[in-house]
Amino acid sequence: MKLKNGLLACSAAALISLTACSTVKITDYPQRQMNVPAQVSATNVQKQIQQAVATQVRAGWMVEQADSSRVVAGINRRSHYLQVTYLINGQQVSSQITGSRNLEQKGNKIHKNAMAWKMRLDNAVFSQLTTFLN
Numbered sequence: 001m002k003l004k005n006g007l008l009a010c011s012a013a014a015l016i017s018l019t020a021c022s023t024v025k026i027t028d029y030p031q032r033q034m035n036v037p038a039q040v041s042a043t044n045v046q047k048q049i050q051q052a053v054a055t056q057v058r059a060g061w062m063v064e065q066a067d068s069s070r071v072v073a074g075i076n077r078r079s080h081y082l083q084v085t086y087l088i089n090g091q092q093v094s095s096q097i098t099g100s101r102n103l104e105q106k107g108n109k110i111h112k113n114a115m116a117w118k119m120r121l122d123n124a125v126f127s128q129l130t131t132f133l134n
Contacts, residue, residue, distance in 0.1 A: 052128035
């Protein structure tokens, strides 16, 4: 009986430690931003961001909302959802997580997979913008 209780306690402790390790601090990841030359319009930047998100449709990303000041992209994976907003503010473009569901987001922490999804989308968006600007 003691052995069974010991095994149960060890299993519970292992499970708790595994789930605790699945979240990361959002601030530990570089928050992407980019300066855009003054002669490039916000509308052109918006279109380039939308085009980059469209290249990630196989991964599940889609544009949910867009105007000259922001582009909102979302991804659904089973019961998980992540929303990333690209803010177009003057000559600067930046990205941030603006919503999630079932990704253990609490304050500055979120599931590590969410950050991997965001980083892949950021890479596509900022690469697209770099190519467009050069």
